[in-house]
Amino acid sequence: MRLEIKDLHVFYGKIEAIKGISVVVNPGEIVTLIGANGAGKTTTLKTISGLRPVASGSITFDGQDISKMPAHDRVALGISQAPEGRGIFPGMSVLENLEIGKYFRKDRKHEMKEDLEKVYHLFPRLKERAFQAGGTLSGGEQQMLAIGRALMARPKVLLLDEPSMGLAPMMIANIFKIITEINTELGTTILLVEQNAQQALQRAHRAYVLETGHVVKEAKASDLLNDPDVRAAYLGTGAGAH
Amino acid sequence: MNFSVLTSQFWSLMLSGISLGLIYVLIALGYTMVYGVLRLINFANSEIFMVGTFAVVFAETGLTGNALDSEPLKGIQLILTLGLAMLIAMAASGFTAVMVEILAYRRLRARGSNRLASLISAIGMSIALSEAASVLTHARPQSNPRLLEKTSLGEIAGANFRVDTVLVLVAAIVMFLLLDRFVNKTRVGIAIRAVSMSEENAKLMGVNLNRVISVTFLVGGIMTGAAAFLFMTVYETTKFNVGFSLGLAAFTAAVLGGIGNLRGAFWGGITLGILETMSAAVLGSQWKAVTVFVVLVLVLLVRPNGLFGEAVQQARA
Numbered sequence: 003m004r005l006e007i008k009d010l011h012v013f014y015g016k017i018e019a020i021k022g023i024s025v026v027v028n029p030g031e032i033v034t035l036i037g038a039n040g041a042g043k044t045t046t047l048k049t050i051s052g053l054r055p056v057a058s059g060s061i062t063f064d065g066q067d068i069s070k071m072p073a074h075d076r077v078a079l080g081i082s083q084a085p086e087g088r089g090i091f092p093g094m095s096v097l098e099n100l101e102i103g104k105y106f107r108k109d110r111k112h113e114m115k116e117d118l119e120k121v122y123h124l125f126p127r128l129k130e131r132a133f134q135a136g137g138t139l140s141g142g143e144q145q146m147l148a149i150g151r152a153l154m155a156r157p158k159v160l161l162l163d164e165p166s167m168g169l170a171p172m173m174i175a176n177i178f179k180i181i182t183e184i185n186t187e188l189g190t191t192i193l194l195v196e197q198n199a200q201q202a203l204q205r206a207h208r209a210y211v212l213e214t215g216h217v218v219k220e221a222k223a224s225d226l227l228n229d230p231d232v233r234a235a236y237l238g239t240g241a242g243a244h
Numbered sequence: 245m246n247f248s249v250l251t252s253q254f255w256s257l258m259l260s261g262i263s264l265g266l267i268y269v270l271i272a273l274g275y276t277m278v279y280g281v282l283r284l285i286n287f288a289n290s291e292i293f294m295v296g297t298f299a300v301v302f303a304e305t306g307l308t309g310n311a312l313d314s315e316p317l318k319g320i321q322l323i324l325t326l327g328l329a330m331l332i333a334m335a336a337s338g339f340t341a342v343m344v345e346i347l348a349y350r351r352l353r354a355r356g357s358n359r360l361a362s363l364i365s366a367i368g369m370s371i372a373l374s375e376a377a378s379v380l381t382h383a384r385p386q387s388n389p390r391l392l393e394k395t396s397l398g399e400i401a402g403a404n405f406r407v408d409t410v411l412v413l414v415a416a417i418v419m420f421l422l423l424d425r426f427v428n429k430t431r432v433g434i435a436i437r438a439v440s441m442s443e444e445n446a447k448l449m450g451v452n453l454n455r456v457i458s459v460t461f462l463v464g465g466i467m468t469g470a471a472a473f474l475f476m477t478v479y480e481t482t483k484f485n486v487g488f489s490l491g492l493a494a495f496t497a498a499v500l501g502g503i504g505n506l507r508g509a510f511w512g513g514i515t516l517g518i519l520e521t522m523s524a525a526v527l528g529s530q531w532k533a534v535t536v537f538v539v540l541v542l543v544l545l546v547r548p549n550g551l552f553g554e555a556v557q558q559a560r561a
Contacts, residue, residue, distance in 0.1 A: 051447075051448055052447070053444055053447060053448070072452070073447040073448065073453075074447060074450045074451055074452045074453070077448065077449065077450030078450055082448070083448050085444075085445060085448060089442060089444070089445035089448065091437070091438050091441045091442070091445065092441065093437070093441060094434070094437065094438070094441075098434060101434070102434055102435070102438055102449050102451075103449060105431065105434075105435060105438075105449045105450050105451055106449075106450030106451075151449075152448075155449075155450065
């Protein structure tokens with residue numbers, strides 16, 4: 003279930019947001035894309051999910067070219083996303099939000115209970131709030147719901163867009179701990195987009211650094227944690243930073 | 245001006261107002277369902293209603309063999325005939341709605357055109373459908389045979405419960421409850437609500453957007469078709485431009501309740517039906533359309549989100 007992006011170009015109108023990036027996510031890995039605002043991280047995830055059209059280049063999943071596949075078919079293939087800003091359906095209950103995560107699985111009835119239990123096990127808070135409207139949850143709970151909802155689809159690859167955004171430090175640590183659990187316990191491959199480079203690099207196996215639509219660095223995450231350029235630019239602790 | 249009718253015939257007017265209002269409710273659901281998912285006013289909905297009324301004429305004349313002097317239908321035969329006519333009207337309107345979406349909106353959407361383009365396309369479909377009906381019927385009014393004798397079932401507080409009035413009350417409320425259940429409890433219904441909250445996030449859940457939009461038009465069309473059947477059972481005549489005034493009133497009802505909100509359409513329709521009936525009794529029936537316009541303008545000026553506007557997000561829960 004290897005996800006491979008080759009020489010991808012994506013436009014917003016006439017503006018080229020992604021200028022030929024190549025990224026590989028191997029089965030079982032946590033791979034992170036780090037970079038500043040506007041580097042193209044979110045656009046990359048949206049394009050993998052089929053929300054943005056591919057201008058040129060290719061996205062292959064398990065050897066199959068999915069560049070032109072409609073978004074809903076990609077979910078069925080095993081690519082789920084917890085989008086930036088969480089994308090909770092505010093007027094639906096927590097339970098309904100989770101249920102719709104399995105929307106495309108028509109045989110879902112008997113699986114539903116099992117998968118709900120799995121999500122509730124990871125996020126006991128969601129079980130307590132099952133009948134509360136999604137829009138009334140705190141930021142951290144909404145993030146749990148977004149990740150839980152994506153897991154309901156039994157994804158092979160989970161795309162996470164800025165899961166730590168706007169959360170308190172305690173909650174950030176909690177969310178990252180669970181991300182690791184999802185990877186180790188459920189065996190789900192994860193592609194993680196983060197501004198919180200420190201946390202992301204500590205949790206990931208490999209990392210790509212994006213700048214204005216290009217990949218400027220690709221390495222083992224632990225190596226990047228000690229890379230002076232990366233420390234200066236993204237971790238705020240490099241030799242050049244005061 | 246005759247205000248004394250408001251007291252002397254209050255319950256009678258209320259009953260007529262509510263039964264007219266319930267017909268508005270069903271048409272308003274067509275507008276509101278589509279608005280919910282596409283943020284588009286489907287101006288062709290009034291013609292989807294018109295198609296339904298003609299379907300009733302063809303179905304009922306066809307089913308009864310157009311024999312004016314034949315014995316009136318009774319019992320189970322009458323119920324089956326009326327039921328079949330209603331189904332045919334719902335199917336005709338539902339089919340028309342789906343075709344309108346595919347022909348007039350889908351390609352614009354795929355191309356990423358702005359909403360104004362779709363709105364103009366909607367008006368174009370509306371004109372095309374009503375003109376086509378005008379040509380086909382030589383702009384003559386069409387009537388359906390009276391299958392249901394309009395006998396009175398009884399009177400309460402001066403309000404005369406005729407068979408057709410009761411049919412409207414029961415059928416419209418049942419249709420509304422079925423729709424409410426469909427949207428809130430079924431898998432496709434939940435997908436419709438998801439799309440109405442965020443198209444992009446619905447896609448991330450594996451929702452096939454085009455299919456959900458088709459279902460929405462189909463269901464909205466079916467409700468509008470049911471309205472057409474009830475309208476023809478009560479008023480027994482239609483014309484190529486029947487959709488104009490009925491559609492406008494239903495659209496006003498949808499806006500009054502807060503467009504995009506099912507329960508808003510329900511209360512908006514009933515409120516408008518009562519207002520219209522009362523004002524016609526006081527001012528004379530030539531003022532009916534004026535009432536509708538005044539209500540529309542006032543709502544847009546004072547409460548553009550409608551009576552239930554603030555609760556839209558909650559009501560979708």
